[in-house]
Amino acid sequence: xxxxxxxxxxxxxxxxxxxxxxxxxxxxxxxxxxxxxxxxxxxxxxxxxxxxxxxxxxxxxxxxxxxxxxxxxxxxxxxxxxxxxxxxxxxxxxxxxxxxx
Numbered sequence: 001x002x003x004x005x006x007x008x009x010x011x012x013x014x015x016x017x018x019x020x021x022x023x024x025x026x027x028x029x030x031x032x033x034x035x036x037x038x039x040x041x042x043x044x045x046x047x048x049x050x051x052x053x054x055x056x057x058x059x060x061x062x063x064x065x066x067x068x069x070x071x072x073x074x075x076x077x078x079x080x081x082x083x084x085x086x087x088x089x090x091x092x093x094x095x096x097x098x099x100x101x
Contacts, residue, residue: 004023004027
């Protein structure tokens with residue numbers, strides 16, 4: 001069982017103020033949690049391999065290179081830019097997203 005001093009120290013570390021009624025409940029709850037962790041620590045896990053993840057998924061990445069599925073030609077560029085409601089030279093014009101003050 002945690003002492004009142006230990007509960008006060010934990011509350012200080014957590015930067016919370018506890019009313020006297022809350023201290024008793026917190027002392028009981030934290031003590032229960034620590035007792036359960038103590039039981040878990042008694043389990044023999046010496047033959048258990050460390051488990052780093054459970055899904056078996058591995059990060060799949062690809063290099064960031066153009067796939068050349070649609071080679072950019074002048075005609076394709078004109079078609080794409082031509083669909084924009086506003087353009088300037090070979091660029092699409094958009095409204096500003098940041099206001100100048």
